Amino acid sequence: xxxxxxxxxxxxxxxxxxxxxxxxxxxxxxxxxxxxxxxxxxxxxxxxxxxxxxxxxxxxxxxxxxxxxxxxxxxxxxxxxxxxxxxxxxxxxxxxxxxxxxxxxxxxxxxxxxxxxxxxxxxxxxxxxxxxxxxxxxxxxxxxxxxxxxxxxxxxxxxxxxxxxxxxxxxxxxxxxxxxxxxxxxxxxxxxxxxxxxxxxxxxxxxxxxxxxxxxxxxxxxxxxxxxxxxxxxxxxxxxxxxxxxxxxxxxxxxxxxxxxxxxxxxxxxxxxxxxxxxxxxxxxxxxxxxxxxxxxxxxxxxxxxxxxxxxxxxxxxxxxxxxxxxxxxxxxxxxxxxxxxxxxxxxxxxxxxxxxxxxxxxxxxxxxxxxxxxxxxxxxxxxxxxxxxxxxxxxxxxxxxxxxxxxxxxxxxxxxxxxxxxxxxxxxxxxxxxxxxxxxxxxxxxxxxxx
Amino acid sequence: xxxxxxxxxxxxxxxxxxxxxxxxxxxxxxxxxxxxxxxxxxxxxxxxxxxxxxxxxxxxxxxxxxxxxxxxxxxxxxxxxxxxxxxxxxxxxxxxxxxxxxxxxxxxxxxxxxxxxxxxxxxxxxxxxxxxxxxxxxxxxxxxxxxxxxxxxxxxxxxxxxxxxxxxxxxxxxxxxxxxxxxxxxxxxxxxxxxxxxxxxxxxxxxxxxxxxxxxxxxxxxxxxxxxxxxxxxxxxxxxxxxxxxxxxxxxxxxxxxxxxxxxxxxxxxxxxxxxxxxxxxxxxxxxxxxxxxxxxxxxxxxxxxxxxxxxxxxxxxxxxxxxxxx
Numbered sequence: 001x002x003x004x005x006x007x008x009x010x011x012x013x014x015x016x017x018x019x020x021x022x023x024x025x026x027x028x029x030x031x032x033x034x035x036x037x038x039x040x041x042x043x044x045x046x047x048x049x050x051x052x053x054x055x056x057x058x059x060x061x062x063x064x065x066x067x068x069x070x071x072x073x074x075x076x077x078x079x080x081x082x083x084x085x086x087x088x089x090x091x092x093x094x095x096x097x098x099x100x101x102x103x104x105x106x107x108x109x110x111x112x113x114x115x116x117x118x119x120x121x122x123x124x125x126x127x128x129x130x131x132x133x134x135x136x137x138x139x140x141x142x143x144x145x146x147x148x149x150x151x152x153x154x155x156x157x158x159x160x161x162x163x164x165x166x167x168x169x170x171x172x173x174x175x176x177x178x179x180x181x182x183x184x185x186x187x188x189x190x191x192x193x194x195x196x197x198x199x200x201x202x203x204x205x206x207x208x209x210x211x212x213x214x215x216x217x218x219x220x221x222x223x224x225x226x227x228x229x230x231x232x233x234x235x236x237x238x239x240x241x242x243x244x245x246x247x248x249x250x251x252x253x254x255x256x257x258x259x260x261x262x263x264x265x266x267x268x269x270x271x272x273x274x275x276x277x278x279x280x281x282x283x284x285x286x287x288x289x290x291x292x293x294x295x296x297x298x299x300x301x302x303x304x305x306x307x308x309x310x311x312x313x314x315x316x317x318x319x320x321x322x323x324x325x326x327x328x329x330x331x332x333x334x335x336x337x338x339x340x341x342x343x344x345x346x347x348x349x350x351x352x353x354x355x356x357x358x359x360x361x362x363x364x365x366x367x368x369x370x371x372x373x374x375x376x377x378x379x380x381x382x383x384x385x386x387x388x389x390x391x392x393x394x395x396x397x398x399x400x401x402x403x404x405x406x407x408x409x410x411x412x413x414x415x416x417x418x419x420x421x422x423x424x425x426x427x428x429x430x431x432x433x434x435x436x437x438x439x440x441x442x443x444x445x446x447x448x449x450x451x452x
Numbered sequence: 453x454x455x456x457x458x459x460x461x462x463x464x465x466x467x468x469x470x471x472x473x474x475x476x477x478x479x480x481x482x483x484x485x486x487x488x489x490x491x492x493x494x495x496x497x498x499x500x501x502x503x504x505x506x507x508x509x510x511x512x513x514x515x516x517x518x519x520x521x522x523x524x525x526x527x528x529x530x531x532x533x534x535x536x537x538x539x540x541x542x543x544x545x546x547x548x549x550x551x552x553x554x555x556x557x558x559x560x561x562x563x564x565x566x567x568x569x570x571x572x573x574x575x576x577x578x579x580x581x582x583x584x585x586x587x588x589x590x591x592x593x594x595x596x597x598x599x600x601x602x603x604x605x606x607x608x609x610x611x612x613x614x615x616x617x618x619x620x621x622x623x624x625x626x627x628x629x630x631x632x633x634x635x636x637x638x639x640x641x642x643x644x645x646x647x648x649x650x651x652x653x654x655x656x657x658x659x660x661x662x663x664x665x666x667x668x669x670x671x672x673x674x675x676x677x678x679x680x681x682x683x684x685x686x687x688x689x690x691x692x693x694x695x696x697x698x699x700x701x702x703x704x705x706x707x708x709x710x711x712x713x714x715x716x717x718x719x720x721x722x723x724x725x726x727x728x729x730x731x732x733x734x735x736x737x738x739x740x741x742x743x744x745x746x747x748x749x750x751x752x753x754x755x756x757x758x759x760x761x762x763x764x765x766x767x768x769x770x771x772x773x774x775x776x777x778x779x
Contacts, residue, residue, distance in 0.1 A: 121573055121593045122614035125630040334612060334636075337552060337570045337594055362613075369615065369632065391613065391635040391655040396683040434681060 077127040080374045082119075084361050085154040086112050086134045087142045087169070089161040089184070096299035100416070103351075108160050108183055109134055110346040111354030115361030117345065119368070128368055132361075139165040143172040150178045155376045156364045158202075158357050160184030163194075170196040177376040179383065181360035183353055186297075187237060191404040192440060195447035200383070200405040202356040202363075206241040206297075208439035209323040212411035212423035213293075213316055214245035215437070219425040222290035226283075226313075227256045228305070234297035242293050242317065249428070254287045259294075259301055279308035286310065293317040320415070326355030327412045327419050333395040359392045359407065366390045395422075401436070404447040408435040479735045480538070480777040481742050482523050483751055484511035485768025491525070491541065492751075492767035494742070496735050496776065499753055499763045505541035508534045513555040514773040517580065518562035523775065524580065526553040526567065533567060533578070538777060547583055550576050555596055555639075555773075559622065560604040568595040568609060575609050577625060587625045591618045599640030599649060606664065608649055610637035617651050617660075619667060629667045633660045638688045639731075643696045648714065652687035652701060659687050659701055661717065671717040673701075673710075680706050689732040691741060693756065700741055700754070702729040709743060711759050723761050725752035733774045744771040 086109055095102060104110065112132055119130040133154060135145040139161065146157060146169070155178050161169055163185045170180055180199045182190065188207045190199070204212075217223065225246065229239035239256075246253050261278065283292070283305075292309055294317040296302035302318035314320055328349035331339070342350040342358075350358075367379045367388070382388055384405075389397035398409040413421045424430075428437045436442070445451075478497035485492060489511060493503040508527025515524050520538060526549070527534050533547040533556065550569030553576075557566050564586065567576045573593055577586040592614025599608040609618045610633070617640055619629040634656025641650050642664065649662040661671035675685045686704030692714065693699075699712040708722040709729060726745025734741050734756070741754040750764045751771055 118593045118613055122611075122616070125592065125614070125616060125618075125627075334570070334594060340552075340571050389635060389655070391615075395655075395686075397635055397655045397657075433683070435683075 080128045082130045083154040084132050084156045085149050086158045088136050097303045108353040108357045111357035112361045114342050115358040119365030150176050158360045163187045170199050183356040191406050192446040195404050195449045197449040202360045202407050204325050206238050210241035210245040211438045212323040214249045215423045215425040216413045216421050218249045223251045224254050224290045225293045226286050226289040227253045227293050229295035231260050235295050238295040238297045254289050275304050280310045283310035323411050323413050324352045326352040327414045333393050335393045338393050403442045403445045482775050483767050483771045484514050484773040486772040487770035488768035490768045512772045514775045515558050516775050520778045528552050547578050550574050555598050557598040557600045570594050592616050597640040601642050608640040610640050612636045631667050634658045639690050641690045643692045650690045654686045657685045673717050688730045691732045694738050726750045731773050733776050735776050742774050744774050746770045
């Protein structure tokens with residue numbers, strides 16, 4: 001959609017050239033942050049020893065500090081710099097219903113920033129520095145900007161684009177020394193029939209998310225589902241994922257209903273009076289079911305369903321019990337410290353896309369740490385190798401599927417405030433990795449770019 | 453021949469009896485219960501909980517003062533370290549630490565306490581008697597494991613996201629070397645002879661053995677357990693016997709402790725304990741090893757000589773750390 005409108009407006013390209021190239025050199029600033037202001041924010045109890053704490057024997061601020069924590073032998077290592085490019089498509093999307101779901105301006109980028117800091121903390125022991133460049137724009141502007149950046153040596157690109165735009169972007173960079181990490185599109189087809197050899201998918205696919213939820217519902221012995229899906233193509237694709245998951249794990253979709261009502265603006269004074277009537281009426285007379293599964297890819301109506309159904313049934317899918325790559329209240333596996341670091345840096349909660357961008361940037365950092373080279377070929381082939389793993393606060397290592405470039409990872413199943421469970425669920429077995437019970441497995445993949 | 457083996461087994465069981473008998477030197481084990489905000493006190497002879505005491509919030513890492521008078525606990529959600537009387541379990545004082553302290557180790561001088569601040573990429577050094585922060589040492593992302601060399605000259609800290617073992621000189625309090633290990637290193641420990649430093653990698657699923665003299669990796673231990681997925685094998689706690697011959701490695705959700713020959717680095721056997729086994733501690737005579745099994749709320753006592761689990765003891769919820777009194 002974005003692509004066609006841009007084409008017709010080509011003449012006004014100059015006016016629309018509003019992409020911002022924001023180079024964030026966090027390297028040295030991060031050192032100061034790590035020991036300086038960050039501490040001040042912490043709710044540490046009053047200490048009689050504050051003066052001592054404030055005068056560490058360690059590096060404090062600024063450029064001079066960089067050699068302090070490092071041994072002399074490390075300092076002799078050749079200095080390497082790694083640039084990560086974040087491309088974010090300008091979109092005119094309908095806003096999600098809840099004020100709590102409104103995306104922040106730095107949605108996603110904030111996660112990459114934190115990973116740059118983390119990579120730099122590690123990098124100071126290896127004489128490596130990491131920096132982040134951000135491009136905003138429509139897809140053609142992003143292609144132009146990214147092509148220039150790749151020519152200048154940015155080899156790792158985090159992409160937050162809509163599905164068709166992502167394909168156009170990936171094709172424009174095909175053959176160039178660049179790896180694209182998809183954080184913006186969960187569409188399964190991007191990993192399957194439309195997969196591209198230069199794209200790795202950090203964001204879990206709709207298939208993975210649907211499977212994660214389905215496994216939990218089946219484990220809970222709530223196997224009968226009423227499927228409600230929205231009118232938009234992406235809602236229908238998401239509904240397909242739920243149908244696929246039902247078949248895969250023994251759930252049963254007892255009935256399907258399309259929710260065609262126009263959703264309108266996300267708020268109006270009042271509004272609830274009509275919704276309170278509308279949803280029960282819509283849900284009237286359905287076959288008995290255990291759970292209402294709502295497929296609403298844009299979060300435009302699903303949140304109307306909990307507590308408004310005709311018969312009292314829990315809601316899952318796009319509202320109620322939701323599957324995602326991250327939860328802002330996750331504290332397992334050392335997650336607490338990770339959440340704190342994110343909040344200190346960005347003054348808000350970490351959302352799934354922030355997490356995905358963090359993982360993408362850590363993939364680059366992990367490869368740089370292990371290989372200690374900036375040679376693109378070495379790094380890229382290591383990242384694509386079966387032995388590549390990155391720890392990402394999921395209790396087990398995450399890694400890429402060799403057949404479609406999707407990151408395999410545990411998926412959080414949670415309510416808005418707390419996680420309920422983590423899939424894969426116990427009892428769902430797999431011959432090589434239980435993580436591959438989530439999403440499209442090797443024998444069923446339609447992706448050819450990776451097998452060739 | 454049969455008579456001989458009978459005789460031999462009689463001897464062995466006699467030895468076993470005498471072993472049990474001599475463990476009548478009763479020690480006291482202290483277990484932090486992360487979810488309950490308590491410490492369970494275990495009599496190591498009776499293998500029973502004899503007392504449960506309320507402590508600060510989210511108690512995790514625990515050590516004893518060298519004279520055995522204090523237990524010192526990271527109370528992570530209080531963002532400090534609290535000291536309790538080992539006999540009475542009465543609160544003595546609070547020591548400063550950076551936010552979210554997790555593991556700590558005491559210098560052989562009995563004074564300097566080294567604390568890993570997971571939230572701050574720092575190791576904080578505190579004088580336990582004056583309560584003053586001596587210094588802070590910047591390390592990698594999410595510092596955790598703390599291994600003190602027996603001569604007190606070197607402390608090794610592991611950073612969970614940086615994936616390194618940082619070697620720190622305890623005189624200068626400066627990092628002098630950093631060794632890359634597998635993902636999410638949790639625990640570092642020296643052997644008594646200081647010829648080996650063992651580091652467990654929880655997500656990597658391995659243990660790396662480093663020569664502290666030149667920081668070269670001299671061994672990498674992998675684990676394979678039939679019927680257990682590779683992902684469930686997550687090495688955390690490590691303990692090495694006083695004679696440096698055998699190492700025990702707790703394997704987290706694999707619910708087992710691996711027994712390893714420290715010369716060949718071969719796994720000799722796996723001992724089934726409770727669920728999600730993390731930290732461990734020997735009795736001073738090395739006859740028993742206690743393991744904390746977080747997900748099953750118990751502590752397993754392992755007979756070290758026979759390499760067998762002998763009893764699981766119910767404690768509080770999510771037992772995390774354990775220490776045994778020196779006397």
